[in-house]
Amino acid sequence: MNAAALPYLSILRARFALMLQYRAAAFAGFATQCWWGAIKVMVLAAFYAGSAHQPINLAQAITYTWLGQGLLGLLPWQADAEISAAVETGNVAYERLRPVDTHTFWLARAIAARAANTGLRVLPMFAVASIFLPMIGLEAWSWHLPSGPQAAFLFAISISLTVILSSAFTVLLNIAVTALKTRRAANIAPVLVSPLSGMIVPLVLMPLWMQPFLFWQPFAGLVDIPYRIYFGNLAGSAALEGIAAQCLWVVLFIVIGRAWMARVMARVDMQGS
């Protein structure tokens, strides 16, 4: 193993192993997500029944919904719970006592948490929505496979970038929590992430004039871009453009995070703790 990367890979592995232990939470989450998925699919069906011409068809919108339920764990809704607790108790000082780059270290932790959390849920969700539903005759409501090998390949790249993008945003939330000394500093996250990622309503169903903005804002890379690549709504150069948008925001989030981290850690006082 590369010596320079060793601490970061090691924390990634440990966090991943730890997250896999939370089976009960994963099961509860899975049940909730099946329920929500079913409701959202029905709402979409009602919406499509009233207006036939939409940028994506109903089958694609349904696949989009199941993908979203399966990959819900990738969304950066909160700061790292352990770091938030450490900030509130003063333990965060220890983060600076480790001979590692704090930003990279936090990023590795976040990637592990997102990947493990999602890995646990996506397979059962896929089993239910893609295999079980057609078996009981609900083919029309099921989760379809990617539109082709090229879409599958581009999706694999795009969803990997989603993991990094989401984790880089999680680190920004961690820094906000550290700067303001309360986990409530991260409460801004769901307000931004839920609507702007396309988790609530697919972004392509929003008004046409908003599309350029929606495509290039950072949170589209969490849901909208990878999912549309999945069923071929973004293909060829449009797919590459989507991946470029994700790369752009990954880089910006990391650059901003590193600069902000340096500022916050220089003035964080931790008096009396």
Next chain:
Amino acid sequence: MTQISVENLSKSYSVAVRDPGLAGAIRGLFQRRQRQIAALDDVSFSLERGELLGFIGPNGAGKSTTIKILSGILRPSSGSCHVDGLVPWEQRITHVGRIGVVFGQRTQLWWDLPVVESFALLRDIYRVDQPRFARTSERLIDMLKIAPLLDTPLRQLSLGQRMRCEIAAALLHSPSILFLDEPTIGLDAISKLALREFVKDLNRTDGVTVILTTHDMHDIEALARRVIIIGNGKLLRDSSFESMRAEVLGERRLIVDFANDSSDVEIEGADVRARDGRTVEFAFDPERTPAHTLIARIAASHEVVDIRVEDPKIEEVIARFYTLHGAVES
């Protein structure tokens, strides 16, 4: 050889202040006032390799601030500080790889992980190679008697067990300096004694420099040859504990249980410090009136059940020192 040198170190915090009441709160919405609080004020000292330094002072005196600057977490407002040739807050990553830190009220191990997995993670974070890690950890596990605890997640350990694991964790990368910030806080008597023995041994056998802050004066008495006292951010004294005791409170105590009512007993050469029923505590200066003279005087004039001679308690010496220097938090 000088390992740590601290020159004219100062650190001030700015604290937001507002006028009292609702009107003050509303004014505070538009106009924030900041007040500067000096946590450290022009502190200088230096430390040789292999020393064991006790760092004491009342709450809020600046002990933790000093430890945090020395360990690279905090950046001072002014002054300079070198540890093994490095400026801690500027070369943080290299610096923290060479030191070990234990904060008594904090934990650096992972709450949900078995201790042994936390150790393995620390091995990778500190980039300790496996053969060296195996040697060091085996020795620490043996010395701190933590072998039966290793497979337990940290959250299931008692405070005393946890502290032993924390100390082992801080030493896995063989640091040359160990910072202990109130390591015995909340520990039972046996754990405290064991911890003191371990630290003494580590300092003597391995030559690890130890800087210890504590409120438990028995830690200081048992461990530190040299003591720095800090109050209101200023360095008040830097000397051996014994020399401070002699200077601050050289007197001894004579405690007498009288057979009869003792409410009006006075003895020449000794001052009454406390009365409790038939027991009276006298203070005397052994240089001027030796104990045997005093005892003879008392026995000659009163009927006595028991007599004991004691040194003032270490807490008392320190409290007296703080009061003399106006060091107690206002």
